[in-house]
Amino acid sequence: xxxxxxxxxxxxxxxxxxxxxxxxxxxxxxxxxxxxxxxxxxxxxxxxxxxxxxxxxxxxxxxxxxxxxxxxxxxxxxxxxxxxxxxxxxxxxxxxxxxxxxxxxxxxxxxxxxxxxxxxxxxxxxxxxxxxxxxxxxxxxxxxxxxxxxxxxxxxxxxxxxxxxxxxxxxxxxxxxxxxxxxxxxxxxxxxxxxxxxxxxxxxxxxxxxxxxxxxxxxxxxxxxxxxxxxxxxxxxxxxxxxxxxxxxxxxxxxxxxxxxxxxxxxxxxxxxxxxxxxxxxxxxxxxxxxxxxxxxxxxxxxxxxxxxxxxxxxxxxxxxxxxxxxxxxxxxxxxxxxxxxxxxxxxxxxxxxxxxxxxxxxxxxxxxxxxxxxxxxxxxxxxxxxxxxxxxxxxxxxxxxxxxxxxxxxxxxxxxxxxxxxxxxxxxxxxxxxxxxxxxxxxxxxxxxxxxxxxxxxxxxxxxxxxxxxxxxxxxxxxxxxxxx
Amino acid sequence: xxxxxxxxxxxxxxxxxxxxxxxxxxxxxxxxxxxxxxxxxxxxxxxxxxxxxxxxxxxxxxxxxxxxxxxxxxxxxxxxxxxxxxxxxxxxxxxxxxxxxxxxxxxxxxxxxxxxxxxxxxxxxxxxxxxxxxxxxxxxxxxxxxxxxxxxxxxxxxxxxxxxxxxxxxxxxxxxxxxxxxxxxxxxxxxxxxxxxxxxxxxxxxxxxxxxxxxxxxxxxxxxxxxxxxxxxxxxxxxxxxxxxxxxxxxxxxxxxxxxxxxxxxxxxxxxxxxxxxxxxxxxxxxxxxxxxxxxxxxxxxxxxxxxxxxxxxxxxxxxxxxxxxxxxxxxxxxxxxxxxxxxxxxxxxxxxxxxxxxxxxxxxxxxxxxxxxxxx
Amino acid sequence: xxxxxxxxxxxxxxxxxxxxxxxxxxxxxxxxxxxxxxxxxxxxxxxxxxxxxxxxxxxxxxxxxxxxxxxxxxxxxxxxxxxxxxxxxxxxxxxxxxxxxxxxxxxx
Numbered sequence: 001x002x003x004x005x006x007x008x009x010x011x012x013x014x015x016x017x018x019x020x021x022x023x024x025x026x027x028x029x030x031x032x033x034x035x036x037x038x039x040x041x042x043x044x045x046x047x048x049x050x051x052x053x054x055x056x057x058x059x060x061x062x063x064x065x066x067x068x069x070x071x072x073x074x075x076x077x078x079x080x081x082x083x084x085x086x087x088x089x090x091x092x093x094x095x096x097x098x099x100x101x102x103x104x105x106x107x108x109x110x111x112x113x114x115x116x117x118x119x120x121x122x123x124x125x126x127x128x129x130x131x132x133x134x135x136x137x138x139x140x141x142x143x144x145x146x147x148x149x150x151x152x153x154x155x156x157x158x159x160x161x162x163x164x165x166x167x168x169x170x171x172x173x174x175x176x177x178x179x180x181x182x183x184x185x186x187x188x189x190x191x192x193x194x195x196x197x198x199x200x201x202x203x204x205x206x207x208x209x210x211x212x213x214x215x216x217x218x219x220x221x222x223x224x225x226x227x228x229x230x231x232x233x234x235x236x237x238x239x240x241x242x243x244x245x246x247x248x249x250x251x252x253x254x255x256x257x258x259x260x261x262x263x264x265x266x267x268x269x270x271x272x273x274x275x276x277x278x279x280x281x282x283x284x285x286x287x288x289x290x291x292x293x294x295x296x297x298x299x300x301x302x303x304x305x306x307x308x309x310x311x312x313x314x315x316x317x318x319x320x321x322x323x324x325x326x327x328x329x330x331x332x333x334x335x336x337x338x339x340x341x342x343x344x345x346x347x348x349x350x351x352x353x354x355x356x357x358x359x360x361x362x363x364x365x366x367x368x369x370x371x372x373x374x375x376x377x378x379x380x381x382x383x384x385x386x387x388x389x390x391x392x393x394x395x396x397x398x399x400x401x402x403x404x405x406x407x408x409x410x411x412x413x414x415x416x417x418x419x420x421x422x423x424x425x426x427x428x429x430x431x432x433x434x435x436x437x438x439x440x441x442x443x444x445x446x447x448x449x450x451x452x453x454x455x456x457x458x459x460x461x462x463x464x465x466x467x468x469x470x471x472x473x474x475x476x477x478x479x480x481x482x483x484x485x486x
Numbered sequence: 487x488x489x490x491x492x493x494x495x496x497x498x499x500x501x502x503x504x505x506x507x508x509x510x511x512x513x514x515x516x517x518x519x520x521x522x523x524x525x526x527x528x529x530x531x532x533x534x535x536x537x538x539x540x541x542x543x544x545x546x547x548x549x550x551x552x553x554x555x556x557x558x559x560x561x562x563x564x565x566x567x568x569x570x571x572x573x574x575x576x577x578x579x580x581x582x583x584x585x586x587x588x589x590x591x592x593x594x595x596x597x598x599x600x601x602x603x604x605x606x607x608x609x610x611x612x613x614x615x616x617x618x619x620x621x622x623x624x625x626x627x628x629x630x631x632x633x634x635x636x637x638x639x640x641x642x643x644x645x646x647x648x649x650x651x652x653x654x655x656x657x658x659x660x661x662x663x664x665x666x667x668x669x670x671x672x673x674x675x676x677x678x679x680x681x682x683x684x685x686x687x688x689x690x691x692x693x694x695x696x697x698x699x700x701x702x703x704x705x706x707x708x709x710x711x712x713x714x715x716x717x718x719x720x721x722x723x724x725x726x727x728x729x730x731x732x733x734x735x736x737x738x739x740x741x742x743x744x745x746x747x748x749x750x751x752x753x754x755x756x757x758x759x760x761x762x763x764x765x766x767x768x769x770x771x772x773x774x775x776x777x778x779x780x781x782x783x784x785x786x787x788x789x790x791x792x793x794x795x796x797x798x799x800x801x802x803x804x805x806x807x808x809x810x811x812x813x814x815x816x817x818x819x820x821x822x823x824x825x826x827x828x829x830x831x832x833x834x835x836x837x838x839x840x841x842x843x844x845x846x847x848x849x850x851x852x853x854x855x856x857x858x859x860x861x862x863x
Numbered sequence: 864x865x866x867x868x869x870x871x872x873x874x875x876x877x878x879x880x881x882x883x884x885x886x887x888x889x890x891x892x893x894x895x896x897x898x899x900x901x902x903x904x905x906x907x908x909x910x911x912x913x914x915x916x917x918x919x920x921x922x923x924x925x926x927x928x929x930x931x932x933x934x935x936x937x938x939x940x941x942x943x944x945x946x947x948x949x950x951x952x953x954x955x956x957x958x959x960x961x962x963x964x965x966x967x968x969x970x971x
Contacts, residue, residue, distance in 0.1 A: 030535050039965040044925055044944055045925075051924055058892070061868070066868070067871075094766065098766075099765075110768065134922070134924070135922070144916065146918060148925075149920065149921050149922075149923070150921060152922065152924065153923035156923040160894070160898060161895070161898035162867055163866060163898060164866060164867075165864040165868055166865055188868040220507065227900075249917055250906050268864075269864070287765075327917060330710075357553075382520075395921075395927065396913075398913040398916070403908060411662060412660045412670045413670075414527050415527065415529070416671045418528050418670075421534075421535050421565055429929070429931075431791070431792070433926045433927070434922075434926070448962055458529065461766055465730075465941070467789055468778060468779055468786055469779055469785075469787060470787030472772060472776035473776075474768055474771050475769065476773050477769040479769070480756075483725075483771055484770060730961050733958070733959050733960065749912060749959045787937065
């Protein structure tokens with residue numbers, strides 16, 4: 001691996017540019033570089049690992065049991081990448097990927113990168129987007145109060161900085177990561193006063209059909225272990241149907257509803273989580289077709305068997321391709337890289353297929369049991385589309401659930417793009433990442449149709465911040481001058 | 487909450503729910519018509535979502551002085567439209583006309599603009615409005631943040647801007663409050679003249695009305711011949727950049743740069759004839775960014791939140807088309823690329839005229855006969 | 864907000880000094896600005912440009928833009944993506960970014 005800290009030191013063109021240094025991106029970059037492709041891996045974080053293996057080479061947390069063995073599995077993935085000949089640009093954002101005619105001839109992509117206030121366009125013959133997942137927004141009343149964070153945020157703080165929430169901590173929501181975090185925070189010494197579980201009781205029955213598959217899955221052992229460990233030592237409150245964070249200027253308490261019962265729990269921090277969903281901003285802005293994933297209840301890119309997107313030459317690996325977890329992310333990265341190697345002419349089809357066969361077998365095992373988890377932990381409607389009118393949905397532009405519902409009904413809004421025009425939701429700096437799923441959900445509910453019919457925001461570059469000055473310094477063309485100076 | 491009303495027998499069907507269709511429909515509803523608006527769905531070529539939100543008069547009308555007058559009339563009436571919208575919907579569309587500048591970044595550019603303004607105002611029948619040619623120092627005095635590359639500017643006191651997203655919403659709110667029947671996801675396949683009225687058909691079914699207004703933007707090209715009209719409009723691609731919100735620093739709109747009332751800075755607007763392509767292209771964005779930074783160097787450090795491109799609705803000479811069908815009276819076409827500037831005209835002049843049954847004499851200039859209409863129309 | 868976990872095995876490096884709204888603070892070298900603020904008990908790092916409501920870091924992974932702060936005079940920087948440096952002057956982001964902070968000239 002060759003660390004590049006200055007964008008001007010990057011090559012003009014790479015066979016493959018990989019975006020994101022989580023397990024998928026690391027494996028994809030390593031696989032491709034091992035096959036002789038020129039590879040750039042660009043990532044916005046200071047160290048490799050993505051979120052799941054965040055700071056795995058730099059974490060100050062030395063007691064291995066705190067983060068658990070699964071976390072340390074990131075080390076060999078990073079080490080393999082470090083042994084490869086790939087270029088690695090840390091703290092570098094990729095803000096656009098667009099089709100272009102390559103200088104060297106043929107079709108390819110221009111990849112807009114930015115680091116330390118310098119932007120540049122790099123040519124790529126193939127691009128693998130491994131931009132991962134983000135936590136599904138959980139818009140409860142008061143979730144914008146300081147002191148309310150995502151569970152993932154607390155985990156990142158623990159992994160990357162070795163810090164734990166101070167004072168009384170409440171966790172709320174559902175899904176494996178919530179239980180994992182509860183046990184990690186507990187062994188790190190946090191004072192967890194309650195874990196509020198919003199899993200719908202009916203889900204267990206629905207998930208039962210997928211149980212045989214789950215019993216053979218790798219999730220089973222570790223999942224159960226986590227759950228039991230956490231349950232034994234912590235106060236678990238199941239069947240939660242309503243949550244409200246309260247406080248002046250910061251969270252002071254959380255009001256919990258379980259059917260008609262109501263309880264107030266004083267706290268200093270509230271950590272929310274209801275699963276993860278693919279981060280579709282980059283893949284969508286590039287023009288890759290998105291489809292509604294019924295099982296995961298989220299949008300995901302439409303992909304072929306090699307994780308190729310609807311835009312030829314773009315592959316999407318890892319959780320950004322649909323949630324599969326860390327182990328399958330790394331394997332998907334390998335598969336995508338093999339196809340990239342074939343596309344640029346490094347290996348032939350037979351070689352690709354031969355190399356992919358064993359990876360695919362492992363991948364199938366790693367994906368086992370996913371359906372069970374998806375169905376079991378499908379968030380309850382009340383937490384997907386808040387009923388409380390005053391609840392903020394778009395955190396950037398401060399648009400509430402009530403405004404969204406009223407505008408859908410009154411003005412006949414059909415989808416999030418018209419909504420954006422009317423209310424500005426999704427127009428702030430987060431570009432809809434924190435409100436998009438909820439806006440779709442609310443419109444669907446008000447219209448009485450499925451989220452798939454409502455659609456999602458049309459996303460546009462730049463998908464990451466880039467300054468006007470940086471854009472001003474990029475190369476220009478004669479035709480472009482004519483288009484602007486009239 | 488009232489549900490959208492369903493008008494089974496509208497007086498008029500307006501095809502298109504953008505800024506043009508919205509303004510005409512709102513005006514019709516205010517004139518007492520029972521209006522049905524047929525609109526497309528969430529994703530469509532919507533010029534209304536991509537516009538630059540200027541109420542702009544300077545530089546318009548070279549080759550057709552009546553267009554300058556038409557733009558000026560709308561700019562004058564905009565104060566009234568803003569007041570009506572505020573009163574009827576409670577929405578402040580942030581309308582202001584503090585005067586606008588066209589900044590020039592080279593002597594050649596300046597000369598070109600000055601010449602164009604002279605030619606524009608030397609036309610016979612040209613509407614009177616003042617404008618000033620300012621050098622760097624005077625421009626700097628009025629706009630202290632300009633950079634050294636700005637050689638001068640043209641200032642016109644009638645120019646201004648609005649919050650076009652709020653205008654869009656206000657028109658729809660106004661329609662709703664006036665009882666109009668707004669039908670999204672209602673694309674139109676055919677319009678058939680029938681028994682002195684029109685039958686409008688789409689995959690959703692059909693609706694009949696004595697009058698029909700084509701305000702379907704680029705869709706007008708296809709629809710117009712069905713009722714004996716002609717609207718040879720084509721797409722013209724425009725790209726726009728918008729920055730993060732910043733504290734107010736710019737109190738006048740420029741022709742290609744403005745700070746919105748919400749704080750973001752919008753930078754436009756390129757023009758390319760590339761068919762229905764709406765891809766944002768880096769070289770164009772880069773030049774727009776460079777020019778913006780040369781105009782106002784302090785913008786360099788601002789983060790860009792979005793770039794987008796949208797399609798203007800361009801007639802062959804760039805001027806609007808307003809016309810009633812001679813073969814099928816009751817069918818009207820309205821099409822232009824300045825849905826914001828002309829919104830006041832559309833709501834306050836065109837709509838009442840349609841309701842009365844005849845367009846005013848002074849818009850006859852905007853008849854499509856100027857394009858040497860083929861014999862069949 | 865947060866505190867360092869007790870980890871006897873953790874390497875003890877010299878902390879970095881910085882200020883937040885003028886108050887001197889220290890944090891571990893290697894922390895991001897957002898983590899350093901959390902570790903110092905800072906719960907509010909910005910006030911929104913729309914309503915002025917107080918906000919604190921939310922996702923810590925670059926997607927939510929809640930951890931925006933002014934760093935060495937440059938506004939709206941994502942604290943969770945910027946590594947802390949010795950002597951950094953960090954301030955609360957109050958409302959929209961101030962125009963005064965936008966003085967960088969464009970390069971070549």
